[in-house]
Amino acid sequence: MTGLGPLNRGTGIAVWRQIAEWIRTEAAAGRFVPGMQLPPEMELAARFGVNRHTVRRAISVLTNEGLLRADQGRGTFFAGRAVSYPISRQTRFSEILAGQGYSPGGRLTGAGVEGANEILAAKLEVPAGTPLQRIETLRVSGDTPVLSGTSWCELTRFPGLAADFAETGSFTQCFTRAGLGGYARRETRIYAERATVEDARLLGIDLGSPVMVMEVINEDLEGRPVQYARSRVAADRMELVVRS
Structure with a gap:
């Protein structure tokens, strides 16, 4: 506290x-x-x-x-109202929380480089084996963890992604630094699971409690995927609002 x-x-x-x-x-x-x-x-x-x-x-x-x-x-x-998190073409974690009076933040919890397997290659529309930058993050409201996630981006396109996120805590700022003119949400898939040991550790929730899982693809202004992410959300801390 x-x-x-x-x-x-x-x-x-x-x-x-x-x-x-x-x-x-x-x-x-x-x-x-x-x-x-x-x-x-x-x-x-x-x-x-x-x-x-x-x-x-x-x-x-x-x-x-x-x-x-x-x-x-x-x-x-x-018990109060959960954070309302609209899912739309312009979903931005920091802007959404700040707009509701919360104090958003993010920190890097892990990073690495790996070759794209078949699933990641399909999501990012790159050949299998393409070097990807993997970063693991924890997004918070004040001091309270809300969302933990893993993201993959092409290493050659975003070579400084891990260092930039460690400094800024914002994907939007990372992409801007890399020269990306803008990006939008192409797809969001949402489903429920039970909290794992890692969820309990990162999110500060009980083992086995509900978590929402979001699989996200973001694309640049030309429709080319720039980021694939899988995030796990403490279910009672956020309500997802789907907008067309």
Whole structure:
């Protein structure tokens, strides 16, 4: 958790109200998103230097407001509206989240070069064996992971992709640096699976919980594929809206 500062006990504002306001502020900044678990009462009490009853009162108020929900035997979770993620020709992760008041970001979690197998060659419309840059990424809202993905692009066309994404956290900026005049979504395939061990680690979700899988092809302005990606989304943190 970030943004945790000392309570101001000289303002006349009840301590539990200050704790509740801090949680609201963190959620508004995108550091907490729907489906994310609130730290246990004991941990919050220790961090704020208060007793558990004080924390419990703040949580109770936020639960009544609908910001939090209590799952018996599991803990307290953020319940609010999931991020609305339109799927269209101009789908852009950072722009979509920023437009809804969230704080988007991304980081590189892995990279490598590999020859295109038959599936990747068909998706990118290149000969089998063509060198591809593979990058693995984690996209976040504030400090909360929302989407993990793997992307493949032609190495000769985007030789600096991994380094550029590590610096910018944005595919749009990466493609601009490579001289791509623009790109659009050609195709999105969506299906559901259960969270794997890797999903649980990267997305901070329970093993076996639902994830949405998106397979995406982006193309340049001439209709040539520039990126094939497979992404895994925490199902309760994002709602996909398909637009024609």
